[in-house]
Amino acid sequence: QSVLTQPPSASGTPGQRVTISCSGSGSNIGSSPVNWYQQLPGTAPTLLIYIDNQRPSGVPDRFSGSKSGTSASLAISGLQSEDEADYYCATWDESLSGPVFGGGTQLTVL
Amino acid sequence: QLQLQESGPGLVKPSETLSLTCTVSGDSIASTTNYWGWIRQSPGKGLEWIGNINYPGSPYYNPSGSTYYNPSLKSRVTMSVDTSKNQFSLKLNSVTAADTAVYFCARRPIDWRAFDMWGPGTMVTVSS
Numbered sequence: 001q002s003v004l005t006q007p008p009s010a011s012g013t014p015g016q017r018v019t020i021s022c023s024g025s026g027s028n029i030g031s032s033p034v035n036w037y038q039q040l041p042g043t044a045p046t047l048l049i050y051i052d053n054q055r056p057s058g059v060p061d062r063f064s065g066s067k068s069g070t071s072a073s074l075a076i077s078g079l080q081s082e083d084e085a086d087y088y089c090a091t092w093d094e095s096l097s098g099p100v101f102g103g104g105t106q107l108t109v110l
Numbered sequence: 111q112l113q114l115q116e117s118g119p120g121l122v123k124p125s126e127t128l129s130l131t132c133t134v135s136g137d138s139i140a141s142t143t144n145y146w147g148w149i150r151q152s153p154g155k156g157l158e159w160i161g162n163i164n165y166p167g168s169p170y171y172n173p174s175g176s177t178y179y180n181p182s183l184k185s186r187v188t189m190s191v192d193t194s195k196n197q198f199s200l201k202l203n204s205v206t207a208a209d210t211a212v213y214f215c216a217r218r219p220i221d222w223r224a225f226d227m228w229g230p231g232t233m234v235t236v237s238s
Contacts, residue, residue, distance in 0.1 A: 002156060035224035037157075044214055044231050045157065050224040088157055092223065098180055099147075099218075099225075101157040 003028060004089055004102035011108040017077045020105045022089030024070050028100060032092035034072040036065055039086040039104075048087075049074065076107075084109045112136035114215050114229035122209075122236050128202040132215030132229060139196045140165055145178075145218040147225060148189065148200045150211040158211075162218060163189040163198055205236045 005023040012018040022034065033052050037045035047056055049065035052072065064075045072091075076083055089102040118130035132146070139146065148160040160183055165175040179187045188201040202209060212233050216225035 033223055037225075044228040045225075046228070047224055047226050050222045050226070056226060090157075090224070096159075096181060098162070098178060099159045101159070104156045 002103040003093055003096070003100045004091065006087075006089060006102040006105045008103065009106045009108065011110055012076075012079045013110050014079055014081060016079045017075060018079055018107065019076075020074045020087050020089075020107070022072045022074070022102050024072075024091065026070060027095050028070075028091050028093040029067065029072055030070040031094060034065065034067050035090045036063075036072075036074045037088045037090065037101075038083075039088065041085070045088060079109055081109045083107060112217065112227050114217065114227060116213060116215050116229045116232040118213075118232060118234070120233055120235060122205055122234060123238050124206055124236055125204055128200070128205050128209060128234055128236070130200045130213055130215075130232065130234070131197050132199070133195070133197050134217075135196070137217065139191055139198060140193050142166070143220055145220065146191075146198045147216050147218050149214045149216060149225070149228075150209075151214070151231075152208075152211045155211075160200065160202075160213075161187055161189050163191060164220075165191040165193065165198075207236050210234065210236045 036049040039045040052067045053065040086104045093100040113135045115133045145162040145164045147162040161179040163175045191198045212231040214231045216228040
């Protein structure tokens, strides 16, 4: 059972906009910045979003992050087949005194 | 270009110690702006943080590096740094089948508060 709650699956058609939610509490999302990772099948996660809404260089601006209170969201616009992957939210948890990850959302491009 | 590479045995017997090393190229393990971490992923499951190390640590209290461990693993985990080889290491003792996972090493810039670069991961199976 992950500290951060994500829907197990999401889907969309090419060109569509999809959002993935991440719900936490005051001791994690409510008090620390949120990150998002993309994990393609059989590979290591890669950082998509850091500090709620910042994109590392090389990440397309189709990916955007937002946070409100104890929830965060990842939005993917102009969905492409190559976006089919698992997506994880993460943040710092004060109770754990360390990073925590959501359970992951498997995105399918129909 | 920064690269991280995990190495170590792919098979460990129950009750023994899992030992992995992460070799870093393209950045100094002694950089004061980064933490270095281990994360694992059990087959078909999500990601679990194991621990971070920051080198150097406080010159008085933690000259060998400051370590931060997941409380659920803290009693079995040790992380260390070898600056001469630009590597950091993980030891997890008294392993069971529940420790079977892909183990990733990663860099965590202090300012970004995220793991920005990851190694490809190494599969470790605990079995007799």
